[in-house]
Amino acid sequence: MSHSSDPRPMTARRSGPLTGTATVPGDKSISHRALILGALSVGETRITGLLEGQDVLDTAKAMAAFGAQVERVGDGEWSVHGVGVGGYSEPDGVIDCGNSGTGVRLIMGAMATTPIAATFTGDASLSRRPMARVTDPLALFGAQITAREGGRLPITIRGAANPLPVRYHTPVASAQIKSAILLAGLNAPGETVVIETEPTRDHSERMLAGFGADIRTERTDEGHVITLQGRPELRAQPVAVPRDPSSAAFPVAAALIVPGSEIRVPGVSRNPTRDGLYVTLLEMGADIIVENEREEGGEPVADLVVRHGSLKGVTVPAGRAASMIDEFPILSVIAAFAEGRTVMNGVSELRVKESDRIDAMARGLEANGVRVEETKDSLTVHGMGRVPGGGTAVTHLDHRIAMSFLVLGLATEEPVSIDDGAPIATSFPDFLPLMRRIGADLG
Numbered sequence: 310m311s312h313s314s315d316p317r318p319m320t321a322r323r324s325g326p327l328t329g330t331a332t333v334p335g336d337k338s339i340s341h342r343a344l345i346l347g348a349l350s351v352g353e354t355r356i357t358g359l360l361e362g363q364d365v366l367d368t369a370k371a372m373a374a375f376g377a378q379v380e381r382v383g384d385g386e387w388s389v390h391g392v393g394v395g396g397y398s399e400p401d402g403v404i405d406c407g408n409s410g411t412g413v414r415l416i417m418g419a420m421a422t423t424p425i426a427a428t429f430t431g432d433a434s435l436s437r438r439p440m441a442r443v444t445d446p447l448a449l450f451g452a453q454i455t456a457r458e459g460g461r462l463p464i465t466i467r468g469a470a471n472p473l474p475v476r477y478h479t480p481v482a483s484a485q486i487k488s489a490i491l492l493a494g495l496n497a498p499g500e501t502v503v504i505e506t507e508p509t510r511d512h513s514e515r516m517l518a519g520f521g522a523d524i525r526t527e528r529t530d531e532g533h534v535i536t537l538q539g540r541p542e543l544r545a546q547p548v549a550v551p552r553d554p555s556s557a558a559f560p561v562a563a564a565l566i567v568p569g570s571e572i573r574v575p576g577v578s579r580n581p582t583r584d585g586l587y588v589t590l591l592e593m594g595a596d597i598i599v600e601n602e603r604e605e606g607g608e609p610v611a612d613l614v615v616r617h618g619s620l621k622g623v624t625v626p627a628g629r630a631a632s633m634i635d636e637f638p639i640l641s642v643i644a645a646f647a648e649g650r651t652v653m654n655g656v657s658e659l660r661v662k663e664s665d666r667i668d669a670m671a672r673g674l675e676a677n678g679v680r681v682e683e684t685k686d687s688l689t690v691h692g693m694g695r696v697p698g699g700g701t702a703v704t705h706l707d708h709r710i711a712m713s714f715l716v717l718g719l720a721t722e723e724p725v726s727i728d729d730g731a732p733i734a735t736s737f738p739d740f741l742p743l744m745r746r747i748g749a750d751l752g
């Protein structure tokens with residue numbers, strides 16, 4: 310498990326031009342969902358391009374514990390024989406979701422309307438994160454929930470024997486809350502409805518429709534209204550996982566800030582609910598060309614060609630936050646090399662990720678000579694076109710903080726160190742060899 314590995318200090322140094330092809334791994338969100346929906350389907354789901362990061366491996370293990378037959382048949386190729394909606398069996402042991410908020414929240418949803426009990430745990434980071442945002446709506450279905458103080462893990466859920474459908478307005482923009490409710494709604498009779506004010510990533514809706522569920526999304530005065538008809542028979546499907554735009558953001562950022570760079574990043578998902586970073590980078594004047602736009606596995610994908618160039622600071626509107634929620638750490642690194650101020654608004658959710666990402670980025674950037682300002686829900690980076698470096702960033706078991714500061718160090722005057730790169734394996738196990746292949750000096 311990722312949380313038992315020893316800390317791995319790492320350092321990144323100013324590098325020559327980055328060149329070549331950066332083929333990033335499969336999308337983490339889609340990988341979790343493919344395993345979970347495969348396990349709830351009848352028949353064999355064949356998954357290709359699955360992200361084999363620790364977060365997703367923990368979800369695969371959990372699906373086996375709930376009775377699905379889960380098998381690795383090749384590189385990124387997995388087979389899941391599902392048990393059907395309502396078919397989960399009671400796991401023997403505790404379900405350890407490691408570092409993964411997506412894993413634990415979606416799996417809690419998926420089992421909450423089946424009359425079995427399960428106990429969920431995670432590492433030190435996951436055990437600090439709020440879970441009531443998911444367990445509160447799951448209790449409305451009739452599930453019985455016991456949590457540690459403050460609604461934290463470990464959590465035991467006794468699934469509802471006679472679940473009721475739920476209509477729920479999500480209090481914060483969160484695809485994990487939405488998805489947990491939809492997965493619980495699968496085994497409730499009638500219609501389960503989720504209303505979100507700001508749209509969040511829609512992979513659950515797309516994949517549920519692909520597996521044969523009756524699900525529709527309407528835009529109304531209330532917001533985005535997603536309606537799922539309960540008790541469908543989900544039919545196993547082949548899933549081709551597109552490449553992760555959140556992982557692609559790291560080599561893309563490196564190419565933008567290291568002088569003389571030009572790289573290609575093939576087959577990246579261009580789902581509009583995940584596209585906020587790329588919209589922002591174009592506003593900053595980034596040289597990014599989108600080629601070969603096509604559809605793969607129900608998701609739009611394209612190849613990106615990225616070149617170094619000068620960048621200017623911008624203001625990111627709060628309404629864009631959900632579409633780039635995992636990309637603010639790396640955006641704040643890019644912003645440090647831009648000319649002028651970059652203001653990121655509406656980002657309070659960053660405080661409850663694997664770490665408090667506003668605080669982690671602010672402290673680490675300051676340690677490397679960058680001026681920043683923070684409020685409860687904003688982060689401002691004062692870009693000066695150059696960054697001194699020479700500092701060590703504390704990563705708090707957060708893979709995105711670790712990767713962000715390693716990318717920073719590729720273009721600073723002095724090397725940048727991090728206290729622990731081990732968590733990178735949760736989402737991007739090949740980060741180091743991939744970055745070295747394009748010319749990055751880190752290790």
Ligand SMILES: O=C(O)C1=C[C@@H](OP(=O)(O)O)[C@@H](O)[C@H](O)C1
Pocket residue numbers: 337338339410411482483484485486488510634635658
């Ligand atoms: O649904 C998902 O796959 C995810 C949703 C987001 O979390 P929230 O729903 O908490 O915003 C995101 O940060 C996470 O990396 C993946």
Ligand SMILES: C=C(OP(=O)(O)O)C(=O)O
Pocket residue numbers: 408409410411412635662663709736
């Ligand atoms: C927030 C993230 O993941 P999770 O919530 O699944 O832990 C992330 O990958 O940046």
